[in-house]
Amino acid sequence: MVAFICTITALLSVTFSWFSSSDLEVNKFATNFDFQVDLVDKFTPPNELKNETTFAKEVTANNTGTMDAFVRVMIFPSIVKNGKPLQATIGKEVIIEDLDTTKWKYGDDGYYYYLGLLAPGEIAPNLFSKVKLSVVGVEYENASFDIVAKTEAIDTNGFHYRESWWKDANKPVIGSPLEEIDNQLEPLRKL
Secondary structure, eight states, X not given: OHHHHHHHHHHHHHHTTTOOOOOOOOOOOOOSSOOOEEEEEEXXXXXXXXXXXXXXXXEEEEEOSSSOEEEEEEEEEEEEETTEEEOXXXXXXXXXXXOOTTTEEEOSSXXXXXXXXBOTTOBOOOSXXXXXXXXXXXXXXXXXXXXXXXXEEEEOBTTHHHHHHSSOSSOOOTTSHHHHHHHHHGGGSBO
């Protein structure tokens, strides 16, 4: 009986050994430079959302800091009805119009990359300026619609953009959209 209790106790201590504790302390450091790129998102939501109607929505980035930057922007739509998300895919239910594919390139990783160096005080050309909701079916009636934009920026030193965004300082896969983006950014970087 004692052996049985010891075995159960040992089993329980092994089974519940995944309980842990953690702590976090934030240390703030100040630098003598100002690196800041802001998202520019100009959009006035319409009073009534109608299918196949185009709305003005301008999305870009503004370098408000004092250092050159490489920039990428993520766009993700959201359609919600009664607290439940509905299908909202760019190119299907949500159409982005006036997409600038000469100054911006989709990386096939969820991000659009600005194909230039964004200097201090410079605003990139709009990624797009119009959006249209293209849904069919009663399930979309009285739903709320939103397009969330997120911007990320990295300094132009070395291969910081590869290391931070792609987790690898090596060139991206040959023939991939990221290789095309890399071919545009690499000559602009600071050595």
